[in-house]
Amino acid sequence: MKQILIVDDVEDIREILAVYILNQIEANIFQAESGQEALDIFKNHPQIDLIISDYNMPNGNGGFLYKKIRESSQVPFILHTTEPPNRYPDFKEATNFTHVSKPILRESFFKVLHEILSGDAKAVRRPKYVPVSLNLLKKSVILPGDIFVRLGTDNFVKIAHQGNTLVKDDFNKYANKNIKHFYIEPKASLQMMAQLHDILNLTDVDNTQALQMTSATVDFLMNAKEELGFSKEVQDLTNKNINKVLKLAESSPQISTLLKKWNFDENSEFADRCTMIALISTTIAKRLNWVSDKTADKLAFAALLHDISLDLHQISQLRELLEKVGDKKFQKSPEGKAFLHHPLKAAEILQKWPQSPPDVDTIVAQHHEKPDSSGFPHGLNHMRISPLSAVFIVAQDLADYIVTKKGSGSIQDWIKLKKDYYIRGEFKKIIETISESAN
Numbered sequence: 001m002k003q004i005l006i007v008d009d010v011e012d013i014r015e016i017l018a019v020y021i022l023n024q025i026e027a028n029i030f031q032a033e034s035g036q037e038a039l040d041i042f043k044n045h046p047q048i049d050l051i052i053s054d055y056n057m058p059n060g061n062g063g064f065l066y067k068k069i070r071e072s073s074q075v076p077f078i079l080h081t082t083e084p085p086n087r088y089p090d091f092k093e094a095t096n097f098t099h100v101s102k103p104i105l106r107e108s109f110f111k112v113l114h115e116i117l118s119g120d121a122k123a124v125r126r127p128k129y130v131p132v133s134l135n136l137l138k139k140s141v142i143l144p145g146d147i148f149v150r151l152g153t154d155n156f157v158k159i160a161h162q163g164n165t166l167v168k169d170d171f172n173k174y175a176n177k178n179i180k181h182f183y184i185e186p187k188a189s190l191q192m193m194a195q196l197h198d199i200l201n202l203t204d205v206d207n208t209q210a211l212q213m214t215s216a217t218v219d220f221l222m223n224a225k226e227e228l229g230f231s232k233e234v235q236d237l238t239n240k241n242i243n244k245v246l247k248l249a250e251s252s253p254q255i256s257t258l259l260k261k262w263n264f265d266e267n268s269e270f271a272d273r274c275t276m277i278a279l280i281s282t283t284i285a286k287r288l289n290w291v292s293d294k295t296a297d298k299l300a301f302a303a304l305l306h307d308i309s310l311d312l313h314q315i316s317q318l319r320e321l322l323e324k325v326g327d328k329k330f331q332k333s334p335e336g337k338a339f340l341h342h343p344l345k346a347a348e349i350l351q352k353w354p355q356s357p358p359d360v361d362t363i364v365a366q367h368h369e370k371p372d373s374s375g376f377p378h379g380l381n382h383m384r385i386s387p388l389s390a391v392f393i394v395a396q397d398l399a400d401y402i403v404t405k406k407g408s409g410s411i412q413d414w415i416k417l418k419k420d421y422y423i424r425g426e427f428k429k430i431i432e433t434i435s436e437s438a439n
C-alpha cells in the first residue's frame with residue numbers, strides 16, 4: 001500500500017484531499033499542519049512514497065520542508081499552491097518535483113498522482129471484478145462471462161460459468177441473502193455492454209420493459225465506471241441509453257402515464273431515480289415549449305450522470321446523506337465535505353466528456369441548489385439558478401417523492417405538498433406545468 005504525507009495548515013484541505021486520494025487508490029495517509037511536523041513524521045516513516053505540500057504555513061513553509069527532506073531523500077514532492085511555481089525560488093532546481101495549482105481536485109492532479117506512484121496510471125488500481133446488479137443479469141439472455149459472488153474484501157467465489165444460465169430460483173436464493181450484485185471480470189463487462197447495446201436496440205418491447213432496461217443500464221454503468229473509468233465503451237453505452245430515454249419521453253407526453261408503467265424495485269432505486277428525472281425533466285421542458293432537441297438532450301444527459309462522482313457506497317447511502325447535509329458536524333467531517341462537493345466534482349468530470357452537450361455541467365453543478373438558498377454547494381437563490389437547472393431540481397424532487405413512496409404517492413399529492421414552496425420565478429411556472437401535465 002502506498003504511503004502519502006499531506007502537508008497543509010488548513011485541515012479542510014488536508015481532509016478533502018485525503019478522501020479524494022483514498023477514492024482513487026489504496027493508500028495510507030499521514031497528515032501534518034506545518035513543515036516541521038511533516039519533517040518529524042517523515043523521520044519516523046522514511047518509507048513514505050509521496051509528499052504533497054502547501055507552501056505558506058507557520059512553523060516551516062513548503063520550501064523549508066523540501067530542502068530538509070532532500071538532505072536525506074529523493075521522495076517525490078508535489079507543491080500544491082495557488083501561485084505558480086516560479087514564485088518560489090526554493091524550487092528553482094528542484095528534483096523529483098511537480099507543481100499542482102489549487103484547487104487540487106482536478107483530473108490533472110490525479111494524473112500526476114498516478115504517474116508519480118506507478119509510472120502507469122492503470123497499474124495503480126487494476127480492477128479485478130465489476131459488479132453487476134442481479135436485476136440486470138436476470139435480463140440478459142446469456143451470461144456475459146463467469147459469475148462471481150463476493151464473500152469478503154478480496155474473496156470472490158465463482159458461482160456460474162460463462163454459457164450457463166441462472167434460473168429465477170438462483171437469483172432468488174442470493175436476493176434472499178440480501179446480495180444485490182454479482183461480479184464479472186472486466187473483460188466480460190465489455191461483453192455485457194455489447195449485450196446492453198442489443199437490448200436497448202430491441203424495438204418489440206413495451207414502454208414498461210424499455211423503462212426497466214434503461215434503468216438497469218444506468219445501474220450497470222454506475223458500477224462499470226467505478227472499475228473501468230470513463231472508457232469509450234462506458235461513454236458510448238451512456239449515450240445510447242440517453243437516446244433511448246429521450247425516445248420514451250417522446251412517446252408518452254403525460255408524466256403520469258409514464259409513471260404508471262413503473263415497476264418499482266428497491267434494488268434499482270438509484271437508477272430508477274435517474275431515469276425518472278430524465279423523463280420528467282424532458283417532459284416539463286417540452287410542455288414549457290422549450291422544444292429544442294438540445295434542451296431535452298441536456299436534461300437527459302444531466303439526469304443520467306448528475307451523480308457520476310459518487311461511489312457505490314455513497315449511492316447506497318444517498319437518502320441518509322441527503323438528510324444529513326444540514327447537520328454542522330456532518331458538514332465538517334471528511335465524508336460530509338466530499339458529499340457536499342459531489343455536484344462540482346461531477347460537473348468537472350462531465351466538462352471533459354466529449355459528447356456532453358453545453359450547459360450540462362451547469363445543471364449538474366446546481367442539482368442540489370434550492371430556490372430558497374437552502375441548497376448546496378453554493379446556497380444559490382432562485383435568481384441565480386439557471387432555468388434548466390430549475391427544471392432539473394423540481395424533476396428530481398418529484399422523482400425522489402415517487403421513488404420513496406414506491407408508486408403509492410401521486411403527482412397530485414406531491415403538488416399539494418410543494419406548491420407553496422416553489423413560488424419563486426421559474427420554479428412557479430415549472431410546478432404549474434407539472435400540475436397541468438398531471439391532470
Ligand SMILES: [Fe+2]
Pocket residue numbers: 306307342343367368
Ligand atoms: Fe447529487
